[in-house]
Amino acid sequence: MAEVAMTVNGAPVSAEVEGRTLLVEFLREGLGLTGTHVGCDTSQCGACVVQVNGMAVKSCTMFACEAEGAAVTTIEGMAGPDGTLGPIQAAFQEHHGLQCGFCTPGMVMSAASLLADVPKPSEAQVRTYLEGNLCRCTGYQNIVRAVMAASGQAVEERSQ
Amino acid sequence: MGRAKTITRRSLLIGSFAVAGGVAFGGYKLAQTPENPLAVKDGVAITPWVKITKDGITLITPHVDFGQGAYHMQALLIAEELDLELGQFTVDPGLPSAAYWNTAVADENVPFQIDDDGWIAEGARLGLQGIFKLAGLQVTGGSSSVPDSFEKLRRAGATARETFKAVASERTGVPVAKLHTRSGSVILPDGTGLPYTDLAADAADIEPVQVDDLRAPSDWTLLGKNTERLDILPKSTGTLSYGIDVQLPGMLHASLRVNPRRTGVRRIKLRGAKEMRGVERVVHVTGGVAVVARNTWYAIEAARAIEFVFEPATYPAEQREHWAEVKASFTRDRRDRTWRHDGDVETALKKGDVIEQGCQAGYVAHAPLEPLSAVVLVQGDRAEVWAGHQLPQFAQRAVAKIAGIPTDHVTFHNQYSGGSFGHRFDLGFIERAAEVARQMPGTPIKLTYSREEDFAQDNPRQIGASRARGVVRDGRIEALDLKIATTSSTQSLVRRLGFPFVTPDPQIVHGASSMPYAIPHLRVTGYKVPELAPSTYWRSVGAVSAGFFAEVAIDELIHAAGADPMQERLRMIEDPASRRVLEALAEMSDWADGGAAHPAPNQGRGVAIVNSFGVPTAQVIEVTHTQAGIRIDRVFVACEVGTIIDPVNFENNVQGGVIWGLGHAMNCEITFSDGAAMQQNYYDAEGMRMHQAPEIIVRGLESGGKVRGIGEPPTPPAAPALSNAIFAATGQRVRELPMYHHVDFI
Ligand code: FES
Ligand code: FES
Numbered sequence: 001m002a003e004v005a006m007t008v009n010g011a012p013v014s015a016e017v018e019g020r021t022l023l024v025e026f027l028r029e030g031l032g033l034t035g036t037h038v039g040c041d042t043s044q045c046g047a048c049v050v051q052v053n054g055m056a057v058k059s060c061t062m063f064a065c066e067a068e069g070a071a072v073t074t075i076e077g078m079a080g081p082d083g084t085l086g087p088i089q090a091a092f093q094e095h096h097g098l099q100c101g102f103c104t105p106g107m108v109m110s111a112a113s114l115l116a117d118v119p120k121p122s123e124a125q126v127r128t129y130l131e132g133n134l135c136r137c138t139g140y141q142n143i144v145r146a147v148m149a150a151s152g153q154a155v156e157e158r159s160q
Numbered sequence: 161m162g163r164a165k166t167i168t169r170r171s172l173l174i175g176s177f178a179v180a181g182g183v184a185f186g187g188y189k190l191a192q193t194p195e196n197p198l199a200v201k202d203g204v205a206i207t208p209w210v211k212i213t214k215d216g217i218t219l220i221t222p223h224v225d226f227g228q229g230a231y232h233m234q235a236l237l238i239a240e241e242l243d244l245e246l247g248q249f250t251v252d253p254g255l256p257s258a259a260y261w262n263t264a265v266a267d268e269n270v271p272f273q274i275d276d277d278g279w280i281a282e283g284a285r286l287g288l289q290g291i292f293k294l295a296g297l298q299v300t301g302g303s304s305s306v307p308d309s310f311e312k313l314r315r316a317g318a319t320a321r322e323t324f325k326a327v328a329s330e331r332t333g334v335p336v337a338k339l340h341t342r343s344g345s346v347i348l349p350d351g352t353g354l355p356y357t358d359l360a361a362d363a364a365d366i367e368p369v370q371v372d373d374l375r376a377p378s379d380w381t382l383l384g385k386n387t388e389r390l391d392i393l394p395k396s397t398g399t400l401s402y403g404i405d406v407q408l409p410g411m412l413h414a415s416l417r418v419n420p421r422r423t424g425v426r427r428i429k430l431r432g433a434k435e436m437r438g439v440e441r442v443v444h445v446t447g448g449v450a451v452v453a454r455n456t457w458y459a460i461e462a463a464r465a466i467e468f469v470f471e472p473a474t475y476p477a478e479q480r481e482h483w484a485e486v487k488a489s490f491t492r493d494r495r496d497r498t499w500r501h502d503g504d505v506e507t508a509l510k511k512g513d514v515i516e517q518g519c520q521a522g523y524v525a526h527a528p529l530e531p532l533s534a535v536v537l538v539q540g541d542r543a544e545v546w547a548g549h550q551l552p553q554f555a556q557r558a559v560a561k562i563a564g565i566p567t568d569h570v571t572f573h574n575q576y577s578g579g580s581f582g583h584r585f586d587l588g589f590i591e592r593a594a595e596v597a598r599q600m601p602g603t604p605i606k607l608t609y610s611r612e613e614d615f616a617q618d619n620p621r622q623i624g625a626s627r628a629r630g631v632v633r634d635g636r637i638e639a640l641d642l643k644i645a646t647t648s649s650t651q652s653l654v655r656r657l658g659f660p661f662v663t664p665d666p667q668i669v670h671g672a673s674s675m676p677y678a679i680p681h682l683r684v685t686g687y688k689v690p691e692l693a694p695s696t697y698w699r700s701v702g703a704v705s706a707g708f709f710a711e712v713a714i715d716e717l718i719h720a721a722g723a724d725p726m727q728e729r730l731r732m733i734e735d736p737a738s739r740r741v742l743e744a745l746a747e748m749s750d751w752a753d754g755g756a757a758h759p760a761p762n763q764g765r766g767v768a769i770v771n772s773f774g775v776p777t778a779q780v781i782e783v784t785h786t787q788a789g790i791r792i793d794r795v796f797v798a799c800e801v802g803t804i805i806d807p808v809n810f811e812n813n814v815q816g817g818v819i820w821g822l823g824h825a826m827n828c829e830i831t832f833s834d835g836a837a838m839q840q841n842y843y844d845a846e847g848m849r850m851h852q853a854p855e856i857i858v859r860g861l862e863s864g865g866k867v868r869g870i871g872e873p874p875t876p877p878a879a880p881a882l883s884n885a886i887f888a889a890t891g892q893r894v895r896e897l898p899m900y901h902h903v904d905f906i
Contacts, residue, residue, distance in 0.1 A: 018437060018438075021457070022457060025455060025456070025457045029455045029456065032407065033398075034398070034401065034402075034405035034407075035397070035398020035399065036398070037402075037404075037529075037530070037578070038404075038531070039529040039530065039531070039578075039611065039842075040611040040841055040842050041460075041610065041611060042611065042841050042842075042843070044611075044841055044842040044843055044846075045529060045842055047529060074398065075397065075398030076397070076398050076399070078397070078398075079397050085393075085396070085397070089396045089397060092392070092396045093388065093392050093393060093396055096388075096389065096392065096808050096809075096812060097396075098392060098395050098396065099227040099228065099229070099812055099813075099816055100226055100227025100528070100529065100530070100576075100577065100578045100579045101227070101391065101392075101395030101396070101400060101578070102227075102402065102528075102529040102530045102578025102579060103529055103578075104395050104396055104398075105398045108396065124851075126850075127850045127851040127853070128851050130850045130851075131849050131850055131851045132849075133850065134529065134842060134846075134847070134849065135529070135850070136527065136528055136529045136579050136581075136820075136847065137227050137529075137579055137816045137820075138815075138816050138819040138820060138823070138847070138848065138853070139812055139815065139816055140815075140819060140848075140850045140853040141815050141853065141855070141856055142812060142815070143850070144850070144853075
């Protein structure tokens with residue numbers, strides 16, 4: 001057992017954890033933040049992506065104790081305290097970027113890192129950056145449109 | 161369209177589910193309507209779908225939502241007639257009940273093709289519907305949610321609306337004719353609004369007002385418009401609770417290690433698993449053990465430490481044996497039915513040079529992104545279950561059986577699921593959770609599958625192959641004899657659910673026998689491969705393989721005839737709806753008159769049209785043959801349904817169905833070795849990733865006729881259109897799913 005302390009969505013948290021507790025386990029079962037999902041637990045699907053010090057990380061591949069002292073942001077921290085959606089979430093909402101929504105938190109968190117690095121990505125950059133996030137349903141087209149829109153770029157109207 | 165005219169009495173009476181009639185879920189007579197399951201305190205339940213108290217409005221949406229948008233669609237139908245705005249109500253799947261029996265799923269379970277509207281087929285559907293009603297069978301699947309709900313939920317909304325008007329009239333003395341409704345209220349002539357919530361208590365005292373006429377589509381304010389899915393907000397903020405997120409006080413977590421060969425255990429070595437950190441207990445379950453621990457990861461880690469010697473599988477251990485069985489199935493003995501015979505195929509084949517080809521399509525897992533999970537609490541002679549399931553009453557019954565209690569002592573709470581695609585038709589995960597919970601009464605047990613366990617235990621889609629023989633003459637297809645042999649996923653699933661299965665299975669040729677062409681001599685025959693690995697429904701069921709077989713064979717014959725794949729299909733097409741669809745597609749993809757836009761030498765385009773679940777769907781796929789492999793550039797899709805209820809979600813489902821079809825066609829299969837699936841995680845069966853996904857341009861046509869669902873029909877044409885495009889670009893025919901055995905994809 002070890003004491004681990006970090007901030008999660010701006011709030012300081014600390015807890016006793018076993019050395020090999022995964023970050024995703026700490027978030028979901030320890031803190032009850034179930035918005036971070038587990039689809040594969042082998043870094044294949046990206047459903048578990050969170051930000052650790054601003055970097056997108058697959059939280060199924062990181063031990064909680066490795067996040068000691070870090071600032072962790074999960075999907076629950078992407079909306080304002082008053083519930084106002086973050087720009088990426090708002091774009092997912094407006095452009096219908098989800099079906100079952102199980103991939104959505106990971107998509108939003110990965111997209112957030114992309115946009116922090118590349119504020120106006122090309123569509124190809126979005127697709128390459130989000131390649132590690134599987135959507136099984138699969139709404140890739142609207143996800144790409146949502147991310148493009150979140151970066152303030154125009155997206156084409158729907159087909160039909 | 162010519163069809164097999166003979167039908168035995170036995171198959172008329174016994175549809176695949178018809179035998180379920182022997183197991184009634186309640187003592188309902190055919191003519192009786194099951195009683196309303198909603199009990200409401202301080203309010204009213206008008207029909208089994210509308211529940212209103214002074215505190216709020218709940219719409220019951222019994223078709224479970226695993227991403228296809230079923231909750232939203234059902235709520236829209238009720239809200240349209242009840243004059244509710246989005247945001248004025250909550251939705252709830254309700255508890256399983258015979259009142260929610262599925263009126264539409266019979267369409268695909270009679271031994272007729274879904275587009276056969278002859279009187280015998282329709283009669284059989286009605287008969288089977290009666291039995292579904294008798295059994296009170298509640299089903300989500302088979303693209304039946306929309307057809308099942310379209311009338312009855314609008315009627316439920318209208319009944320509630322007129323009932324509230326009657327109450328308001330009684331209360332105010334204003335005649336009903338002078339009242340109207342808007343935004344959750346009855347509006348008096350002076351503009352005063354009486355909210356339904358205020359009228360609810362009084363409404364409980366009167367008989368619901370039956371309504372005959374529903375509003376005309378021209379009066380709709382919600383249906384047919386772009387609306388924002390009700391669940392989009394909680395899903396994009398991470399606050400929606402899926403089955404896997406359920407938390408109960410005192411809950412313990414279980415992980416399985418069970419025989420991937422679906423038989424028993426010879427020896428177990430626990431290797432200290434019981435003493436590992438966090439572990440509370442190790443309990444026996446069918447086929448292996450479950451480790452119960454304080455959290456999922458402890459349970460998974462301890463489960464992995466255990467060593468087993470498993471019993472061998474009862475089906476062939478090696479994949480090549482599965483294929484050998486499939487290929488040995490084109491025999492008189494295994495002939496299931498000739499579903500279509502136009503002209504005289506035998507004579508026509510004798511008169512020309514016969515072109516032969518054959519295709520095959522392997523097993524594929526479902527692998528929705530949310531792994532399977534179930535929470536079960538057994539307490540005394542009661543049990544409670546939290547899980548996402550497409551057959552909630554079967555889940556309820558399965559738990560009752562394991563816990564040794566009456567079915568109506570089991571409360572089943574259907575949960576949001578992160579995808580299903582047919583995965584949640586099977587009961588294994590719920591049964592295993594119940595087996596653990598029975599051994600730990602009073603403690604809620606959450607069983608969560610690891611991704612590896614989910615792959616290992618998945619009952620994949622059917623496996624099959626085709627044999628086609630054809631003749632071309634004067635630039636046209638003269639004859640085609642198409643034989644399709646697959647295992648029957650319907651039979652496999654229905655038997656696991658506890659019922660015999662005796663009819664021919666229309667799913668074996670679904671999408672092939674319904675091909676929309678007038679070919680002078682055409683025969684389509686299904687052969688049933690005896691059960692190998694257990695299989696189950698998989699998005700688009702039989703049509704994913706039969707559609708592939710048919711449309712690749714057709715393309716090869718068109719090529720042999722020296723004709724253009726689009727022009728020749730357009731010339732042959734007979735079914736009017738299919739013609740409208742293909743014409744729209746030709747226009748969209750600029751392939752209307754021999755192709756204005758000629759692809760570059762390393763590019764190719766392919767077309768396919770498959771009519772499945774009553775929806776003709778056609779696609780043109782454009783590919784580029786690069787140094788690194790095939791790149792899928794663009795997909796055009798046209799399809800025709802009766803009415804598009806929710807255009808945004810419609811398009812989402814179409815695009816999803818196309819990528820589902822393409823991704824699995826590229827690289828997904830389950831193969832068996834030593835009786836176990838060799839694929840363990842997404843790295844073995846990846847599907848399509850975002851950088852590979854093409855642009856998809858969708859056009860949905862509305863016939864105004866019979867309403868159909870769109871969850872599945874977009875999948876079947878994707879693989880053959882891709883194969884046909886690869887041929888156009890490379891000259892190579894790909895006759896196997898998955899295709900990565902033959903071509904590389906970028
Ligand atoms: S759960 Fe972490 S990548 Fe899939
Ligand atoms: S919306 Fe279901 S996995 Fe992406």
